[in-house]
Amino acid sequence: MxxxxxxxxxxxxxxxxxxxxxxxxxxxxxxxxxxxxxxxxxxxxxxxxxxxxxxxxxxxxxxxxxxxxxxxxxxxxxxxxxxxxxxxxxxxxxxxxxxxxxxxxxxxxxxxxxxxxxxxxxxxxxxxxxxxxxxxxxxxxxxxxxxxxxxxxxxxxxxxxxxxxxxxxxxxxxxxxxxxxxxxxxxxxNWQLALIALVPVPLIALFTYKFVQVIQPKYADVRSSVGRVNSRLENNLGGIQVIKAANTESYESDRVEDVSGDYFDANWDAIGTRIKFFPGLRVLAGVGFVITFIVGGLWVITPGGIGPLSGDLSPGNFVLFILYTQRFIWPMAQFGQxxxxxxxxxxxxxxxxxxxxxxxRIAEDPDADDLVVTDGRVEYEDVSFGYDQEETIVEDVSFTVEGGETLALVGPTGAGKSTVLKLLLRMYDVGEGRIAIDGQDLRNVTIPSLRRQVGYVSQDTFLFYGTVAENIRYGTFDAGREAVIEAAKAAEAHEFITNLPEGYDTEVGERGVKLSGGQRQRISIARAVLKDPEILVLDEATSDVDTETEMLIQRSLDRLTEDRTTFAIAHRLSTIKDADRIVVLEDGRVVERGTHGDLLAEDGLYAHLWGVQAGEIDELPEEFVERAARRQARTGGDD
Ligand SMILES: Nc1ncnc2c1ncn2[C@@H]1O[C@H](COP(=O)(O)OP(=O)(O)OP(=O)(O)O)[C@@H](O)[C@H]1O
Ligand SMILES: [Mg+2]
Structure with a gap:
């Protein structure tokens, strides 16, 4: 573009x-x-x-x-x-x-x-x-x-x-x-002849300037249509599997033909203007040249000149005028450019x-101190937040996690779980309320010290182009090979990595395309493990792996989360049932809280979701389905 x-x-x-x-x-x-x-x-x-x-x-x-x-x-x-x-x-x-x-x-x-x-x-x-x-x-x-x-x-x-x-x-x-x-x-x-010889100069300047004014919008059209051709092609080649599966080859060929046709038209329009430019310039230059040639020549032949145009010119100076005026033309053509x-x-x-x-907007307080994590106690006090002014996404969320505890956030998709935890990393600042770690308001600590001590495994795993080892080491650049392997083991990634063609030195491709979703997730868990943060945030960290691997990761995560404050978001409730506290979010508000046992006893949303997932009940009671439908209707659903 x-x-x-x-x-x-x-x-x-x-x-x-x-x-x-x-x-x-x-x-x-x-x-x-x-x-x-x-x-x-x-x-x-x-x-x-x-x-x-x-x-x-x-x-x-x-x-x-x-x-x-x-x-x-x-x-x-x-x-x-x-x-x-x-x-x-x-x-x-x-x-x-x-x-x-x-x-x-x-x-x-x-x-x-x-x-x-x-x-x-x-x-x-x-x-x-x-x-x-x-x-x-x-x-x-x-x-x-x-x-x-x-x-x-x-x-x-x-x-x-x-x-x-x-x-x-x-x-x-x-x-x-x-x-x-x-x-x-x-x-x-010879100032008289100079006056005559230089007449074309401003004309040429004006002509090229006008030309550029006319051609510029045409070139802009050409550029944007070539941009459309490129994005169309890029989209189609990237989605070739979908095109084949949907059997839409001829539909896509037509679409490519359309954008390519637009490019043709735009270009042809620009070409039409462009090819008139140099001939036009030649006409102007030629007329100037002929006049200078005739007048100058006559002054050489007849010293004193003829008629009203009187002048006197040596043959050498005549040559000078001819050569110099010729020199003007092409550089002047650049003027408009x-x-x-x-x-x-x-x-x-x-x-x-x-x-x-x-x-x-997230400016660091000039007097900010580094965050010092002692216990790892995290408090959310009446936190409200919206990505923009119009809509509040998180409303009045309060909870406290004691150091070393694990808090699980559960709730329907779009409830605001990821948003709540992004606030902990200060990806955004809270709108109202406050978040504090060991009593220090996040807004009063330096951002690097905060992010250094909070490890984050995000919902969408992103790997950088480079090797597996480089991706694990990302952000902890001084870690040695041993440490990288240890971290991979803790994330249950060691085995599959050693089976890759070049082990830890295998290139993962752009965004990690050469790996499966579950493999990518385990690499980003390994990255967090290697960082060894005081506070760990796991946003659907195991959503892309099979149940068996999940259990293995869970086992090593248990070790990892044992004595550090951990936040875990999961749709599969079995992975968080042992959490010290569970907070159920719906529509950005806390609707239930407690331990797994408490929540089952409460017989609310959590208990029913659990029942469905555990196979104890066949479907959610009508009341919850109704609520979900209303919510989808309000947020525009998934499409
Ligand atoms: N960058 C953003 N800008 C504007 N709105 C956003 C942005 N990110 C998320 N939202 C909106 O905020 C709401 C909560 O999103 P969030 O990602 O926190 O949900 P979630 O509970 O993590 O859902 P899921 O379980 O699907 O991951 C959604 O309605 C979403 O559309
Ligand atoms: Mg989320």
Missing amino acids: DIAADEDDPFEEQREKADNPMKRLFVEYGARNKTALTVGILSSIVARVLDLLPPLLLALAVDAIFLDSRAFDLWLVPEALEPTTRAGQLRLSAGLIAVAFLGGAAFHWTRNWGWNAFAQHIQHAIRTDTYDKMQRLNMDFFADKQTGEMMSVLSNDVNRLERFLNDGMNSAFRLGVMVVGISVVLFVT IINMYQRARASAARLFGLMDEPS
């Missing part, structure tokens, strides 16, 4: 908040790379001047050699060295032209070094800074954005800045020096700086 300033921009808010982004770019980042910038600017100027010298020397040489006007008299060469013969003049001009070429080559090199170094350092710094800032933003920021959109900022926007800082700045300086340099020389040589690159770079810089300035 490619996001330009003129398209639907998910980062519009950030973009609009950043003021003066280009100035900031140069002040904050440019200043760190002054050497490269200086080399770039100076070399651009010198290289361009040297570029412009050969035609000038050639013009002088024409007069000096063919008319013997001793043009070199005037400047450049000290009198003593001045050649006196035409052959001498020829040698001198050839020598000077050679010097200009060689010097030009050297400065082209330093110029490209300067601008590239400048652009590369800045793109590196700004990408890493933005990423660094982005990963510290709150979870709700990530919930609102698509991964592709954030990737687009970190890749496309940064690349666009890079291109501007390199090509754009480079071209702008070259163009500027050229326009000024050529104008000065032409005006000094440079303006456009600047505008796009500005939008990109605004998005990047806007992101960097994005405030973190």
Whole structure:
């Protein structure tokens, strides 16, 4: 996906908040790379001047050699060295032209070094800074954005800045020096003819600017349609198994044909405009050239000129005018491009700086102390929370877990169990009430110290691309091989890992696709075991494994949870029946609490769920089914 300033921009808010982004770019980042910038600017100027010298020397040489006007008299060469013969003049001009070429080559090199170094350092710094800032933003920021959109900022926007800082700045300086340099020389040589010869310049500038204005939206269409083609293909190839099973190949072929057709149309539209550009430019340039050629030529042939246009021109200067005006055309064609690159770079810089300035709602208290876990007692006091203002997801939840105890959270899907425990990790801050560990309010402790001491096995296991061992060691990077194996054993993962082709060094694939769901879960349990946290949170940690493995994991988890505070969420009630406390959540509220025995005696939701799962009763009483149906209707169900 490619996001330009003129398209639907998910980062519009950030973009609009950043003021003066280009100035900031140069002040904050440019200043760190002054050497490269200086080399770039100076070399651009010198290289361009040297570029412009050969035609000038050639013009002088024409007069000096063919008319013997001793043009070199005037400047450049000290009198003593001045050649006196035409052959001498020829040698001198050839020598000077050679010097200009060689010097030009050297400065082209330093110029490209300067601008590239400048652009590369800045793109590196700004990408890493933005990423660094982005990963510290709150979870709700990530919930609102698509991964592709954030990737687009970190890749496309940064690349666009890079291109501007390199090509754009480079071209702008070259163009500027050229326009000024050529104008000065032409005006000094013959201002009347210069006026005529330079007429096409503003016209060409205007023409290319207009062209870019017209083609830009067309290119935007091309980019978004190519984006749609790519996501369609990506989706289809990723879901190929579903397509085959559903027998929808021809339906999908049609859909691909549709998006590809849109791309064709958008591209054809842009091509239609684009192929008129260079011919148009040629017409403008050609007309300018012919006029300069005729007027200049007549002034050479008839000194004094004819009619109202009077002038006087040497053949050498005539050559100079012809060569210089020719030099103008193609660089001028870049003018519109440079303006456009600047505008796009500005939008990109605004998005990047806007992101960097994005405030973190979960801000750390400046006086926060590190969390010190002594007993591991956790208290939830009247905790309420909603992901957004409109809806409260968790309401008035209170419970206390003594150090070393296990508390189980059970309840229907969507009841808010995972949410309650995410609050313990401060993925989000409580709306009302408070959560405290050993009497310390979570909002008053440093976030790293909290997350270091709370181990979390999340409901959706995510593995990073890399080996099994790397994934277990993730976050506990200094752990040795022995410790990794011990942790894997505790998570009942050792056996299957040793059966993998390369054991602990087997690559797990992207997101761990090469492993089964249950295997992934056991690796993330091993990760938590290795971390050896004071407080352990297990969110459906064993939901993807078979009953047998679950019992094995349960046995080692029992050892693991023996004397540390543990929170466990489970739908399979057999895994939590021995918990010290069980809290039943429904609709974000605590509806029942107690031990397994207490809850059975209470004969409420828990007792009935237990009955169904244990096979003691066949189905839930109507009352509970009714409640579930009402709940599904309210939350929109699963679809
Ligand atoms: N990031 C989020 N943004 C907005 N709403 C969310 C977000 N995550 C969850 N919710 C909503 O909060 C409610 C509680 O979700 P939660 O994940 O806590 O349920 P749960 O009890 O863990 O369910 P399950 O047993 O299916 O895992 C749901 O209605 C869900 O739609
Ligand atoms: Mg959950």
